Amino acid sequence: MGKNDFLTPKAMANRMKAKGLQKLRWYCQMCQKQCRDENGFKCHCMSESHQRQMQVFGQNPHRVVEGYSEEFETTFLDLMRRSHRYSRIAATVVYNEYINDRHHVHMNSTEWATLTEFIKYLGKTGKCKVEETPKGWFITYIDRDSETLFKERLKNKRVKSDLAEEEKQEREIKKQIQRAEEKFNPDVVDDDVEKKKKDEDLMLKSGGVKVGFSLGGGVKQVVVTTGESSKRVFEDEEDEREEKRKRSGGGGGGGDEKRRSALDELMKEEEKKKERMNRKAYWLCQGIIVKVMSKALAEKGYYKQKGVVRKVVDSYVGEIEMLDSKHVLRVDQEELETVLPQIGGLVKIVNGAYRGSNAKLLGVDTEKFCAKVQIEKGVYEGRVIKSIEYEDICKLA
Secondary structure (H helix, E strand, O other), X not given: OOOOOOOOHHHHHHXXXXXOOOOHHHEEOOOOEEOOOHHHHHHHHOOHHXXXXXXXXXXXXXXXXXXXXXXXXXXXXXXXHHHOOOOEEEHHXXXXXXXXXXXXXXXXXOOOOOHHHHHHHHHHXXXXXXXXXXXXXXXXXXXXXXXXXXXXXXXXXXXXXXXXXXXXXXXXXXXXXXXXXXXXXXXXXXXXXXXXXXXXXXXXXXXXXXXXXXXXXXXXXXXXXXXXXXXXHHHHHHHHHHHHHHHHHOOHHHHHHHHHHHHHHHHHHHHHHHHHHHOOOOOOOOOEEEEEOOHHHOOOOXXXXXXXXXXXXXXXXXXXXXXXXXXXXXXXXXXXXXXXXXXXXXXXXXXXXXXOOEEEEEEEXXXXXXXXXXXXXXXXXXXXXXXXXXXXXXXXX
16 A cells, blocks of 8 residues: 555545635645645645646636636525525625535636625626625525526416406406396386486477586486476476385385395305405515514514515515615515504505405404404495404505
């Protein structure tokens, strides 16, 4: 066995000394050799193998440096994508994780002299979101993978189709309500037809002239006649009023109750359908204020702190801008909690039948953990929801 063979004590001692990270200035990237001190590095530079490698480097130095730079950047971004894909993290932390591998591409062989220059390059090229803070440089990985873009497009298509189906169902429900009203309240339609017929008969009998006066946008028709014809008009009007009173007082009560019960049933069916359609496993949306409940972030002072959802990633992860520190975090919805405003404040319905609607908070029932809200805008404007769970509403920013 030779003096410096693999299993000799000398070789084992050299490997033990070389274990772990050593000084960067004594590393030769072309030969991929780490020296322990300045004298060793000097001896290596004078060796024949190093001289051959430097001749190769001298033939095309730009191409070699570009190759090492590209490899360094690719490996660094791969680490970001695997370990810190959805988080904002200090650049030094990622770099320390990167250089843990002894055989990584060292920065002194790339076109960037310092880590700061490399981080600025990532920000300029749009590969990472870069922020300079008093604590140092922070970076956030920007996901531009083809799979992610394809998923986002599919998600946008699904959202558009869901909205189109909702609008279609709302129109159908409106038509059903109108039909129900016409079915259970035929007196209104008959009264309009009778009025038109009587007006025409009066005009033929009296020979009067219709004069239209527009007051407040409405048109009121007055018949200008004299003598017996005017008496007949007023007598007919009184008869009509008496008939209406008899209908409303006599047999109208049962019809009103039937009509109300039918409309209530339609409303309940409509809410059940919307509840089945709009009840999702995810509830995060832009523009709401949430509370961070992650105990893992307690050391950094974010536990039970409030922030605004600026962006939603893959439906379940939100980019939260903290209200106090203005820091941006990526947190899963399981570690977030909805926030309620004061009574009279605006909320967003984030789940359930009326998902996506803005509403006004009217009251809170602390025993049943539910609230009373009134929808502000949209098709259901003015509708009051008497009991909606805390988890289904959230304060608007």
